[in-house]
Amino acid sequence: MPSTETAPRHGDRAARDGSRPAGNTTVPGGAERALPVWTWPAVAAAGALALVLAAWFTGVSAARELSDPGALTRWGVPIVEYGSNMAMSVTIGALIFAAAILPPHTGGRAPRRRKDDPPAERLPEHPAFTRTMLVASVAAGVWTLCALAVGILSYSDLAGIPLGAGAAFSDGLVAYFVSISVGQAWFWVAVIAAVVTSLAVAVRSHSGLFWVGILAMIALVPLALIGHAAGGDDHMAAVNSIGLHLLGVVVWVGGLLVLALIAPTLVGPDGGTGRTTYRRQGSAPLVHTVLSRYSVLAGLGLFTVALSGVVNAALRVEHLHQLLTPYGGLVAVKFLAVVLLGLIGLAHRRWIIPQLRGGAGEDAAAEAPRPARRLLWQLIAVEAVVMSAVMGVSAVLSRTAPPKPEELPDGASPARILTGYELPPELTGARWFDLWRWDWLWVAVCVFLAIWYVRSTVQLHRRGDSWPVLRTICWILGLVVLTWATSGAPAVYGRVLFSAHMVGHMTLTMIAPLFLALGAPITLALRSLPVRTDDTRGPREWILWVVHSRWGAFITHPIVAGANFAGSILVFYYTDFFRFALEYHVGHEFMNVHFLLTGFVFALVMVGADPLPNRPPYPIRLVVLLATMVFHAFIGVAMTSSTGLMQADWFGNMGRPWGPDALADQQIGGAVMWGIGEFPTVAMAVTVAVLWALDDRKVAERYDRKAERDGDAELAAWNQMYSNLADQEDRHGRR
Incomplete structure (x- = not known):
């Protein structure tokens, strides 16, 4: 740790304003x-x-010839x-x-104080x-x-x-x-x-x-x-x-x-x-x-x-x-x-x-x-x-006209006016995977996270620590799915077809977060990032601050995580938030961030291996998952059977010459929500059940090892207690 001898003295003005080194520290060539x-x-x-x-x-x-300011x-x-x-x-x-x-x-570092400690002088x-x-x-x-x-x-x-x-x-x-x-x-x-x-x-x-x-x-x-x-x-x-x-x-x-x-x-x-x-x-x-x-x-x-x-x-x-x-x-x-x-x-x-x-x-x-x-x-x-x-x-x-005009061309199509893009070709099976429009924000995020994760795992291996390969595969797969949802066909067709939008939504909130949570990024960060010792907060310290904060404990509570995960769907689609996400770029990106984070927190609470302020017991997790499945099914059935078109002035005015009409496409989107929403939830429920069984087995094995060490003293104590109770009952009966 740095020596406190270099701390500026209260009466030393030069030390306080930083014009020269504090205390006894001397550095030659101060002007340099x-x-x-x-x-x-x-x-x-x-x-x-x-x-x-x-x-x-x-x-x-x-100067301008006309209207010169x-x-x-x-x-x-x-x-x-x-x-x-x-x-x-x-x-x-x-x-x-x-x-x-x-x-x-x-x-x-400032010394840590307990509640009952007297007030300490501030450094x-x-x-x-x-x-x-x-x-x-x-x-x-x-x-x-x-x-x-x-x-x-x-x-x-x-x-x-x-x-x-x-x-x-x-x-x-x-x-x-x-x-x-x-x-x-x-x-x-x-x-x-x-x-x-x-x-x-x-x-x-x-x-x-x-x-x-x-x-x-x-x-x-x-x-x-x-x-x-x-x-x-x-x-x-x-x-x-x-x-x-x-x-x-x-x-x-x-x-x-x-x-x-x-x-x-x-x-x-x-x-x-x-x-x-x-x-x-x-x-x-x-x-x-x-x-x-x-x-x-x-x-x-x-x-x-x-x-x-x-x-x-x-x-x-x-x-x-x-x-x-x-x-x-x-x-x-x-x-x-x-x-x-x-x-x-x-x-x-x-x-x-x-x-x-x-x-x-x-x-x-x-x-x-x-x-x-x-x-x-x-x-x-x-x-x-x-x-x-x-x-x-x-x-x-920023004030110079670019070579390419920025105005809408004359006779722009309805799709161009509404979405800013020309109407894409008819959606086919192949175009789900070969049609891309790169969202550079999410591309940058995914590339950065992939490089960081791989570099961190290499760092652990170099110092002799192991990291499961399956976690790395899950993380990379989650980033690939996230890139596809934000730059692939769901992004290209998401503002044209309600069904494609729902595919992107379910991928963002159900599939990508599940793989990302299984990658255990918080655990990897805590194991690979350096610990700071000078009272500053680096990435590791900020992660710990979030994990141990009251806000972190609140949003990772199973009921809050489940309500946020499922309730967001109802609030988003049946209020003006949906139109905000369709019409404005800020709304679109906010939608992506919100659904990704809510899905990640939900998956982290249910099946994640990262540290949490309070890990819910397995029965609670199964109950929350069951409630989520029921809610998703309810909303999906409501959309499938609806006869009213959501955002009719948007999807109804797209001018598509191909595909189903807007109402039929909305009903397909409801079925997509029901189907895609159920499979990941069932997979998480099965995972929770397996983890529960494995945890019970570990507990049983731990008790067996303890019994072998102490001659099953705990069981003997219980048997002795029951024997004493039986003797007491016999004595009371004789009286």
């Missing part, structure tokens, strides 16, 4: 730890220069959008650092944590102002009206925020940013910061919905690729900017732990610890940004010669910059970070090579400059 003096002026200049050059190249800032609006929109994106990235990056990377206190807050939360609150405030400014200026740009304080401008602005999707999106981004600003000032606990970070990331949703490609062909792929792109940016770019902003406080071994084994950690310089943890997130963010950017550009650029257009040129510049940043990140991970570990103990930081420390901050400064330039280009790119 800080960024070069030119960093932040260069960051601002690179962003401004890139934005101006991109605007000149594309002509987005040129003025130079202030033409230049103001990309400038404040650049500021909003930068501030949003820094805000979310700072919250991630505070919640999962930096130690909150000096002197290591001093770590200077790096303090500065990170200051960065988060200031950046969130800037984000709020910039988002509000984007909303106002975007209205001026859309309406072609210069900024003014007149009643007409104000009335139009209010209508824009209330009725127009772009205005609504920026309004909610500004509201979320304002709430995050207040919470960043007040919240300091790990769990609180977790929820503040989730709230901040919710702001990415409206931005993805109004993104450049969100209005064109393949709307769902465009929105998902933009959402993944934004997520990668805030993790990667935001994290690096935060790292640069808190650089002066990353000194000494205070709270810093480097991983020395898979299960334990030892003392290491804090800068090494922070960079090691951030490097993992940066790598994931880099791949997410690069791959989602390629997918998003492919939707707008159909031919290579279109890369010579203004839009294609900016895309090419962004791609080259991402490659350059990836090479710098690779240098960090392969060469610089390992050298920063130095020796062990309190003087670990002092033993890190000085050239490595100097090069570290120089490369980080270069990365920040390049990232700022890329963000400036991105602000202009």
Whole structure:
């Protein structure tokens, strides 16, 4: 554990504000730890220069012949959008650092206290944590102002009206925020940013910061919905690729900017732990610890940004010669910059970070090579400059017309108007398996989970631990089924045919979760992830927090899990939630996430091997499964025999020249729900019965072994008790 001698003294202002190492820790070449003096002026200049050059190249800032809003609006929109994106990235990056990377206190882990213990003196807050939360609150405030400014200026740009304080401008602005999707999106981004600003000032606990970070990331949703490609062909792929792109940016770019902003406080071994084994950690310089943890997130963010950017550009650029257009040129510049940043990140991970570990103990930081420390901050400064330039280009790119038109063509079919896609060909047996429309959000999730699972099992085998092959097969099979349900025929036909939608629904909530639960991912994570010893929460600590929380105990209660699993169907199909999922992309993805999670929790409670706060006894599980089967059968029969068409203005207006009519297809969907819903439930019931029998056998064997060891003392004690009772009855009878 790090020594408490490095904790800042209460009277030491320099130690508290992080301007020099705390306590007795001395690191030679203190100036080398800080960024070069030119960093932040260069960051601002690179962003401004890139934005101006991109605007000149594309002509987005040129005066219009008709309805020109003025130079202030033409230049103001990309400038404040650049500021909003930068501030949003820094805000979310700072919250991630505070919640999962930096130690909150000096002197290591805070001692655990029991309820009857006297109040203990709180450990001093770590200077790096303090500065990170200051960065988060200031950046969130800037984000709020910039988002509000984007909303106002975007209205001026859309309406072609210069900024003014007149009643007409104000009335139009209010209508824009209330009725127009772009205005609504920026309004909610500004509201979320304002709430995050207040919470960043007040919240300091790990769990609180977790929820503040989730709230901040919710702001990415409206931005993805109004993104450049969100209005064109393949709307769902465009929105998902933009959402993944934004997520990668805030993790990667935001994290690096935060790292640069808190650089002066990353000194000494205070709270810093480097991983020395898979299960334990030892003392290491804090800068090494922070960079090691951030490097993992940066790598994931880099791949997410690069791959989602390629997918998003492919939707707008159909031919290579279109890369010579203004839009294609900016895309090419962004791609080259991402490659350059990836090479710098690779240098960090392969060469610089390992050298920063130095020796062990309190003087670990002092033993890190000085050239490595100097090069570290120089490369980080270069990365920040390049990232700022890329963000400036991105602000202009979002306002540049792509080569492929985004408007609906004249004479669009009913299916195209309703779903955003042309009507697919008639559904046949072969097309259930050979027709795909990739949902890149779920593809990314499934690929990441597959790689993580296989890598974790390999890690266990390398250290001599075993992991059942059958669990690995179940997990991979579950991910394959999940990919098919979200990107295969159920996704292609799910908004055209009610029966195909029901196949996808039942697959998401009954089949894929069953295989995933049998893969025991929580157990694998707890066995493979390292344990942190510096009072921070890594992935393993967050998993344990969820498992042992009151919320975890509530949702895994068998009655709650069963009611959520079965009751969601009734609420979803017989309320406006169904229309919300059909019409809006957010509703569609929310439906996928909800049904997958409810199915996973239900399967985990019934047949899973992962740890739970309270594992229900086998009779209770069988009763819940029986009730679920009855409820599914009831809803399925109701849909099969119904003579009223659900969402008639959607399925009835699809204009299909093939297949059964909408009402007959709905009745087929009810039969699908009844059939597919019963088989997995019966399989889980059989599994529970088998587990019950195996558990009884284990208990019996355990009692047999105990009886062999003690000569069946327990049975002898019972026999003696009954004999004594019989003797007492005989004596009472004689009297």
